[in-house]
Amino acid sequence: MSERRSLYPALEPYASGRLDVGDGQSIYWETSGNPSGKPVVVLHGGPGGGTHPSLRQYFDPEAYRIVLLDQRGCGQSTPHVADGADLSVNTTDKLLGDIETLREHLRIDRWLVFGGSWGSTLALAYAETFPTRVTELVLRGIFLLRRSEIDWYYNGGAxxxxxxxxxxxxxxxxxxxxxxxxxAAYHRLLHSDDESIAAGAAVAWSAWEASTSYLLPDPEKVDENSEIRFALAFARIENHYFVNGGFLDENQLLRDAPRISGIAGTIVQGRYDVVCPATSAWALHKAWPSSTLNIVDDAGHSALEPGIIHHLLEATDRYRLT
Known part of the structure; x- marks a missing residue:
């Protein structure tokens, strides 16, 4: 195999802010790279994970105008779920509206949409709802939010x-x-009036994901996910979406795949992804023939697996001039 690519060098945003999106919610956004470059919006995982500086590094900073945002209730967006934010106004449709509000605020006509795990779910839902606003899709660790996927990971399969x-x-x-x-059992625990019960459940939920996301264990990531404030937002928001079926019809993203038939895209999937097994990526690729599927034989779920990084960079470099 040829030498694998590594992330572009770290960079800082040239602009950032918070955008009022209604419902008492304000989302954090930032832009980095080339202000005149090709726009790309990065949709983080979870839901509830928040964005991370490393997500800027999947794009040539000379070619891309890189837009990152924290979805409702997490990261630097306010109010934060750990502070008691209202989850009733945190739904998939609301997040899609927030993305559109941000696009209009930044005066972007069309952009490449990049997302992994839950970010792939949200990216697909966005592209199927607003296909004329999407130039390409780059997706990793496909999660279609079907009940079988939730049961696999949270009800015993994994x-x-x-x-x-x-x-x-x-x-x-x-x-x-x-x-x-x-x-459902975790939903009750995460919203217990006993703060110690809620915190303990949040840490256990978040540590489970961190400890299963890598082909080789990453104890530092488990520790990072176990920080109480992060864990409370991550676990409560994820669980809120999952008990509500992601606010999507069962199999909706595959059903509506014809809406993105004219959009080019790349799917990058770890062969040994336990969090989001490769069967979902395969199903999506079959439903979306214009996509290219790269299955990485020595990778799990994380975007930081060496083979995943390589194929994501190959995709963003390929699309930077289109």
Whole structure:
């Protein structure tokens, strides 16, 4: 195999701010790279994960105007879920509206949409809703938010591969509730009036994802996800979306794939992705024939796996002149 690419050098934003999107919500945004370059919007994972400076580094800074944002309730957006933000106004349709509001605020006509994990879900929903606003899609770790995917990861399937970590995920749940829907059980714990119960459940939920996202373990990422403020937002927002089916019809993203038939795109998928198994990427590729699928044989879920980085950079470099 030829030498793999590495991330572009770290860079700082040249502009940033908070945008009032209604419902008492203000979202953080930033732009970096070339102010006159090709626009790209980066949709982070979770939902509730927040953006990260490394996400700027998947793009040639001379070619791209790189837009990052924190979705409602997390990161630097306000109010923060750890501070009691109202989750009833945090839905997929609301997030799609926020993206459009930001696009108009930044006076961008069309942009490349880049997202991984939940970011791939949101990117697909956005492109299927606003196809004329999307130049290309670059997606990683495909999550179609079907019930089978949620059950695989949160109701026992992935636990067969990580039994030690699965026991830690189960630990906050009373024995009598372990035979039912664990996403529902966690919903009760995460919204307990006892702050210590809610915090303990949030850390267990967030650590489960961090400990299963890499082909090789990354203890530092587990520690990072276990920080209380991050974990409360991450777990509560994710769980809120999952108990509500992502506010999507079952199989909606595949059903509506013909709406993006004219959009070029690249899918990058780890072969050993336990969080979002490759079957979803395969299903999407078949439903979206204009896409290119790259399955990375030595990668898990994380965007920081070496093979994932390589193929994402190859895709963004390919699209920078189109």
């Amino acid at each position: 636990g067969n591969i990580f039994p030690d970590r699965w026991d830690e995920f189960l630990a906050p749940i009373p024995d009598e509730e372990r035979g039912g829907d664990l996403v």
